Amino acid sequence: MAKVSGNAVDVNLLKRIFHYVKPYKGIFVWSIIMTVTLAVLAPIRPWLIQFTLDRFIVENDSAGLLTMTLIMIGLLLVQTGVQYFHTFYTNILGQSVIKDLRVHVFNHISSLRLKYFDRTPIGQLITRTVSDLETIADIFSEGLIVILGDILQVVAIIGVMLYIDWKLTLVVLIPMPFLMMASYVFKEAIKSAFQDVRNQVSNLNTFLQEHITGIKIIQYFARENQEMRKFKRINAKHRDAHIRSNWYYSIFFPVVEIISAISLGLLVWWGSEFILTDRITPGVVVSFIMFINMLFRPIRELADKFNTLQMGMVGAERIFTVLDTDEKTEDKGRQKPENLRGDIEFNKVWFAYNDEHWVLKDISFHVKPGETLALVGATGAGKSSTINILNRFYEINKGSVKIDGIDIREYDLAYLRTHIATVLQDVFLFSDSIANNINLNNKEITREKLMRAAREVGAEDFIGRLPAGFDYNVMERGATLSVGQAQLISFIRAMVYNPRILVLDEATASLDTETEELIQNAITKLMEGRTSIVIAHRLSTIQNADRIIVLDHGEIKEMGSHQQLLKLDGYYKRLYDLQFNSEGIL
Secondary structure, three states: OOOOOOOOOOHHHHHHHHOOOHHHHHHHHHHHHHHHHHHHHOOHHHHHHHHHHHHHHOOOOHHHHHHHHHHHHHHHHHHHHHHHHHHHHHHHHHHHHHHHHHHHHHHHHHOEOHHHHHHOOHHHHHHHHHHHHHHHHHHHHHHHHHHHHHHHHHHHHHHHHHHHOHHHHHHHOOOHHHHHHHHHHHHHHHHHHHHHHHHHHHHHHHHHHHHHHOHHHHHHOOOHHHHHHHHHHHHHHHHHHHHHHHHHHHHHHHHHHHHHHHHHHHHHHHHHHHHHOOOOOHHHHHHHHHHHHHHHHHHHHHHHHHHHHHHHHHHHHHHHHHHOOOOEOOOOOOEOOOOOOOOEEEEEEEEEOOOOOEEEEEEEEEEOOOOEEEEEOOOOOOHHHHHHHHOOOOOOOEEEEEEOOEEHHHEOHHHHHHOEEEEEOOOOOOOOEHHHHHHOOOOOOOHHHHHHHHHHHOOHHHHHHOOOHHHOEOOHHHOOOOHHHHHHHHHHHHHHOOOOEEEEEOOOOOOOHHHHHHHHHHHHHHHOOOEEEEEOOOHHHOOOOOEEEEEEOOEEEEEEOHHHHHHHOOHHHHHHHHHHHHOOOO
């Protein structure tokens, strides 16, 4: 894998970017053709003005003057047309490339394992997939192709100037080395400034994403003023980064104007002497004035375009850093049995999120098809880690996990997760209709299946009372629904996928008593014929489980039925007494 460095002309990085240009070769080729055409046309107009001045204006030839005027108008129309299509096609090329690249980035991010998201701010990933990608589009619309055109234009102009009068050309180009030096210093200085700008944009997006998502917590604890002060500091750094880049511009452009003025002064000085001695015509001086303006404009803009290219390279470096992240769950399994029985076996499983702290230690248990296993224990005991391992969101360090006697790594990953339905305590709903939140845009799940599942769960009445029923938009994170209603939708989601293995992670902990009673029968029906793993906070909901495992600091302390564990008078009995005493039952 090529390493990216963020240099303005990083060849390896450009190769990776141009990989996405292949589907649009035609547009790219036409863009290059129009770029070359514009460069060739650029010096023609000053030369025509020189020719017209010396041959027709001085000679008072009105007919010739009219002809040359019409030719120059025609040339101007051609240049305008070529410039239009050049701008149009380069923008199409840039937007097409980032459209494909954005899809690739999103697809890559969505396939990364949860461990990556544990340590990567969501706002940072949003910056990568939105604003950083936009800078890559500028590589084509304002950067690389435009730079090529400007360089060709400079070469063409200098070539024509040398052809007309090489001595006068050398005189007016005396300040050119100073311009090149100033452009190089500017380019190197602005590169650091632009990298700082991208970092501050990422920090700003991360802060806003986190704090807007958690605005309730901020308001609950009246922390608006404190968080505003933090935002002001981050925003000030963002401002300072932009001011720093603009400061370099404010120095560079006046320097270019001074050097351009020196070149014009040399032209007037030497040109006047040459005219007086009849070594050149007045038309040559006029054309050279135009040539100098045309020459310094692309040279001045070259530095700016290099910075645009640099911004694109910095953005591309960040994008490819994400794409080079090798945090995917290995998916080499080919097992896709027609029928999955749901026999689950953990055999001496050890697991840690990092190498220092074991979350699960030597865990072994067996759940037969159709049985219900309950996991209980204090926060941090390892309950949720167990089901995350079953779904292969995280990989175990030692031991094995098997379903129907086959290691879960031998199953096709999509097949495995499709046959395991998980209902979480914290239900996530997308800003979409209830129907799409249930079927997750799976066209194989018909409206009839949705309605039947809603009826079994007992959610048909509340969905029917909504303004648009199943087409009601629940807004972001289900903001227009109660916690209980959102949880009911998650149960319908699990039911319509008809899984062989059901996982309930504190699924009823957030429900009020009435809503919990409403879905308890539906849960029982959903569990029938399915292997179920239940993580429960309320011990009253798991008394009928076939087996209960008590976890403590990643270790199995007790295992048995509800009655067996009560008789042991150990961990489970203490949890049971503590909970029921707190509820005033004992």
